[in-house]
Amino acid sequence: MKKIVCAVLASTLCLAASAPGAARKGTPGKAVSSPVEKTLEIYAERFLPFDPESKITVTRSTESLAGFRAFHVKRKGRYEKLNTEKTVYVSEDGKWFFAGDTTENSAPRPVRSAADLEWLNEKLTKLFRTSVRSLLVPERDAGGLKGVTLVVETGYGGVRLPGYVTADGKTFLQGMVWDFRMDPREERRRRIDLSAGRATGPADATVNIVEYADMECPYCKFRGLQMDRLLETNTGIVNVRRHYKFFVLWMGHVWAMKAASAADCIFKFAGQAMFRFKSQVYARQETMTLAGIDELALAVAEADGISSADFLSCYLREESFARVRKDMEEGHRLGVNSTPTYYINGTEIAWVEDKVMEDFLRTLFPKMRSISYESKK
16 A cells, blocks of 8 residues: 555645546547657657557547647556556647646636636635645746646645646646657756756766655655665666655645755755765654654754754755745656656656666666565565
8 A cells, every 4th residue: 555655645636637527538539640640659658657668559539628639548568557548638730748637617717817717726725625826827828728827835835836727718737738849858858957966876977867756655765765776786887866856745744844844954054964864764754753853854964064053044944945845846847746756867767667667777778787676575
């Protein structure tokens, strides 16, 4: 059960798509082979999480969305857990791609201002049991859709989640649209900001592993420790820089945001000490408490030469929470919906099968060694 908890909590927003009145997924139609479908096969291969034996099938869907054509994408590969079927949309002009969830408005009206999104605020506020405000973001308008930002109150400040709404107010789309003319791996690389430098490994490495994780998430610990062993086993063979991003599952994890703030502040004053703190959190994860995070953070800070005054000037302060929320918002713009989620040079790796991570790394480093997974479960 622990292995799926982190995925379920991170996907909470998707519940809006299955709520009463939400758009239903269209059924696949007749197989076609027009240029758009052929392009979509290639695009989907690069957009979906990596599978070493991925086979994509694209058919038309009966779903409708103003200004877009709907398609049913089915992917089968080596690993059953990575198989997927979903409805995606490509704009009529061939410029934009959308693969998120949709929610229908039972009483639509043309969207001229944020006041016309009150139906969405009411629906999501009731669903999340916390304040949600919808804002129009004209600079993100695309494909005839109006850009929307959802400001969701977490108790540690508002987290901004991206979305769109049709001009007639009928449909809300959760997530970002993507440039269908660009390789999605390259677009992801542009969306990921590595300037914070919360990373291990050589600064000049040409391969970047970006990990979105939550320190209270058991599966993040499970895979994170395996990543440690995988990279240690391949010292001198695999040359990567591993970046850590905060993706806090605040709706269900009671001390994760405090842990993220502590890690952020330790990094601010003592750099790599942050990773020693993370390791100690993982070591105590099953028994960790709210007070325990405070005690551990102060102990690690002191051991690494950070004064209590300096640490407390940062810990649980807005400056620190803002940096944590920045990572979370970036993850939402990428479409992160489970933890941990990895991106390697823009390719998404959903590590739901033991060897999928090394399968991908072996495409970059053919001589890499495997590790044992069974003995560590």
